[in-house]
Amino acid sequence: MLGKFEPYDRRILKILAVRPCESISTTILVTSLLTLAREITNFKSKLFSSQKKIVREIIRQIEILLIFFEEIHDHHPTFTNSLILSLSELHFSIQKIRCLLKDCTREGARLYILMKSQFIANQFRVLVSSVAAALDILDLNSLEICKEVKELVLLLAKQAQKSNLHVSISDQCAMERVILILNHFENQFEPEKGLIKRILNYLGIHNWVDCNKEVKFLEDEIRNSNVEEEEREIPLLSGLLGLMCYCRGVIFDTLDDDGDHNSESESKLAGAGEVLSYLNPEDFRCPISLELMINPVTISTGQTYDRASIQKWLKSGNLICPKTGEKLENTELVPNSALKKLIHQFCCDNGISISKIGRKSKELSRTIIFPSPASRETIKFLAEFLAGRLTYGTDVQKNKAAYEIRLLTKSNIYNRSILIEVVNVAPLLDLLTSNDPNTQENAISALLKLAKHSKGQKSIIEEGGLMLIISVLRGGMKIESRQIAAATIFYLSAVEKYRKLIGSTRQAITGLIELIKDKDGTMCGKKNAMAAIFGLLLYHRNHDRVLEEGIIPVLFDLISCVERSDFLVDALAILACLGEKINGSIAILQTSALPLIMGFMKSFISKAGREYCVSILLSLCINCGTEVVPILSKEPSIIASLYALITEGSSHASKKALMLINMLHKFRESGSSSSALPSPSSIHKETCFSSNFGK
Template sequence: MAPPHDSRPPLRRMLALPAVCPCEGISPGTLLASLASLVADVAAGCDAGALPALRRGVGVAVRVAGLLHAFLEEVRWAAGPAPLPGGSVLGLSELHVAMQKMRFLMEDCARKGARLWVLMNAEVVASELRVVLGSVATAMDVLPANVVAVSDDARELAALVSEQAWRAAVRPDEDNCRAARSVRSMLTQFRSGATPDAEDVRLVLGRIGIASWWDCSQEVAFLEAELFERLEAGGENDKDLVLISGLMAFLLYCRIVLFDCIDYNKASAPAPAPRPASCLALINPEALQCPITLELMTDPVTVATGQTYDRASIKRWIKNGCRTCPVTGEKLRNTDVLPNIAVRGIIEQLLLSNGVSFHEPSCKHRMAVDKTALPFGTASAGCVRLVVAFLISKLSRGSPEEHKKATYEVRKLSKRNVFHRACLVEAGAVPWLLHLLSSTDAAVQDNVVAGLLNLSKHPAGRRALVDAGGLGLIVDAVTVAAKVEAQQNAAAILFYLSSNADYCEEISRIPEAIPTLVNLMQEGKYRGRKNAVVSLYGVLQRASSHGKAVSAGIVAALASLLSSDREDLVNDAVALLARLAEQPVGAAAVLSSSALVTRLVDFLGASASRSMKEHCAALLASLCRHGGDTVVAMLGKTPGLMPSLYALIADGGPQGSKKARWLVNEIHRHFEQRQPPVAAPPGGDRVIRV
């Protein structure tokens, strides 16, 4: 049977036609009914006039599907309740497979954002469509005579379907071929660093119906997703990567250079069941956040209690031993999760309405981003350099409105492509972005911080930011940025900078840096707190920073985080306490709160996370080293500690087991020294240390 129709963009590869052959035991009547429904869908589901290419060929295919639907309906009406002969299954099955492929082809031709890709692959699409129409004609010819001749009308329709399918001349229109040649010519110009004629570019865009910034963004999002899918599949040698990358760069050039207005909220093209933009405006984005991570869900799933979470976060929750619903507290009857297609569709529409591509993050996806460090072809490289030069000119000499668009384009351009980041840094984008950080326009400021965050993921970007004297500006942005998101992103920039020991020293020299991060850790929202914690973890790799952190009240702030209902935040807080206790001043600050030490011991025994237990063991070991026998004695008398340490020795990782073993030996050593010597028991038994 045909796969169920899905209104969402298909997950299959573009121009892949995974038709499913009906099972051998299917009854002719059931197969005929399914085929009639499928053919009706093909005949009514595509407006050939709205296609970017192959309009005449698709029009022929739609006409053949209409005739075939009329034939099938005539057979069903004329045959009545009488069963069809068993020999009809072969021909009907062939028709079913062919019509599935035809539907896939038409979906791809009409797919949003794929107009330029279809244009450049018009010959491939035409070839596939010719093969499909040939399959339809062949299947009609092998239908049993008693099916075709069930009535005079059926016989005439069958002959007409076969004739039309055999005679169909499916080939790209001359205008399509001319537009494709123009695109290839412009890619050749990009290879040499030449700028194409703007009028020629507009003629190509007009041919395929791209008329706005929004249309270009949809096309770029599709090509980017196609590029990443091929990279994730290990297709570095895929011959299409060079073309995809070149087309994506061409569309970036069009979007950035030719269109001055960013139409974020442009309504999508009419569809059978449109989702008005006004409906999206009524949706509270917070309702689409995962209750566990407070981040927008990318793969929403529903658990047994009916609550919806992001798949990765609820799986991690269950893996850590939690068998209750995080929102309701009810015990989960089972750990099965079901995809929430409705919520996913809303999130996808919301993202696309803001010009953001919908792509699920994953480890493979991050690896695919790493593979964009070098351009796929000289055309893409030349085009991106032209685009970057244009953006730098707007950042340096543009009007306030041009600043807003240019900073937004820098933000998008640097988001998921390492080569784009390198080009922006090399062209000197960082100093100009820092200059615009003081803009009174909150949107410009937000775009600048997000762009700097993306560029700080590149080593040269971090170096450029520090060399331009931007550390102090970033620290100020953590507290004075107009938008909360900008404050959180500024803290994330400090995290990336803290990966370098020299930059950590520079950050710690700024008097406001550590107090600012501690304050964000206390008063910020979830993401801001998390960014502050991980940034401080990096900064505290310098011993000179520990005293400043203690003076800023870091211990009290971390103690309050231990009460958070976010397990990952609690884990990060314990890890930061462990790093703080590596130095005497930090260990003394932690030891000043006996309640905090007791709580850490409780975490060691009660936490379901192995990493949390290992951080606790490392923290307690540091406290013993710096606090001496007094601390060892206190821990030795703490109820429940020794069983937890023995459990960690048995089940922990190498580092966790080592720390736990050291603690156990220290506690035994301390109490053995306080006891009077005991004669060796008969038989020569000896005490073995852990």
């Protein structure tokens, strides 16, 4: 069989072709060659922003071969060994030509293809030489085909041997202009906009949408790059990305409608349980080792690293922050328990062994690519431009600037840091009171991204942004703005002192619960609200405040509805946290949630869900034993579920399941006497030991 012409996972300019098997049918081989040749001739109608002269020559040669293949197909000549070998070699080369042509017309790759012109010309030159070699072994005299076709093929063979494909003068000049522009940026000199516009016009990048496609392509290339194999390629990609971001923000004033604005799913954030899968993996990786953090700690600059990595850094004599370059006031390492809990829960939900996360996981993380010098300076110029627009621009310009910040900060740590430093958050906070729904959404979304950075969190709080964010949470003009505000509160709650501040502001908790209760609300909004509440509950004094706002009945309504099953794990995570205290357990029992939780325990297909159920049941037994233990002891299936969790669950969940089993066995063995019920004080010691041991 013939291999697929175009593997769907092939990266640009990584040409993969499959040679036909030796035993392939000659009919299939010729048919395949006809298909390939016709596809290549169709490239005449496609736009090539560069390599135009080379492409015209290649297509002309393939058109001649197409006539040759059609003659063979129609006349069915005798297939000698030399003919089969020649056709096989042609098939191999033409597949590669097709891949290369496809790359030259890849959407969003115009600038990158221009800068790779020399490489592409070399590749085409090699492929044309291989075509000439394949034709050289062909005995045309033995073929019963038209004389004119034989003459065309002979002429093609001679031309292919002498072919000297090279980069055109116009492409060479365009490349030199791009290099000049990047050098200007690297030397902290903003190039003339007219020079940049000439490059954009040459490539056919005429509006914001075209430019945004270039940005997305370059981001994907950087994200999928292998640092060790492509050390030379990454600086080029980074520089081009910075240039295109600058063009998108500065050169194109109009935010064209490409159907993608203000509709991103980026507002999906993390919460407890399965919601954690929405977290950006970069939040879980150590900036030094690029691996998932096992023991995250925070240093004096507010940055978080894995303990082993930062200790090695400090022992090497470094007294500055690896990420920000700031001098450390002290070398104290403060455990980031909130992040550690989230990371461990994330690993538990995704079946990842904590003991094996030292190895890089493509599913969990993507390589951090630090920007090149040119890219760094480009982003600084862009940040200064956006800062001016946010402060002095028209309403339309302010909206566009907020949207550009929203995009720039989406997944790049460096961009967040620069924008916080240059733009600050005050102008974005002012836009939260805008009467335009899109402007408000873009502003709150930009703040969400900045809130992922420690400096951004600090700026938001110090600029008095908390109450403004809460006002959007409770009265945002769009539901998307409200759910993004909830996600922003989640990230702010990652800092302990802010967690206390948010918890003391009752409007925040009320707004989050209102978002959960909203019948017209989205799944994303409810998940974000539960995520934020889960984060606030990491501060123990917030438990009572959340309970006072009536969260338990709201969660019970969610988990009791079959159609709301998407919220089960998130709701159970919050219930497990609240149930640790006596008043929380009492509130859970008052909602008649016990039968539901017992049912989930027996039938829940999610491991995380079953583990939360065990935590809730254990807390209920500890805090309300006289009411709960007798009921559980009458359910034989509960014991079976608990034993299954001991073998399948996490170590922490296994200990809780074992404790619950022992409690139920003791109650049964004692003949169901009240003296056998657990004592809260004695169980508390055992629970503390188990909790600490599992951390």
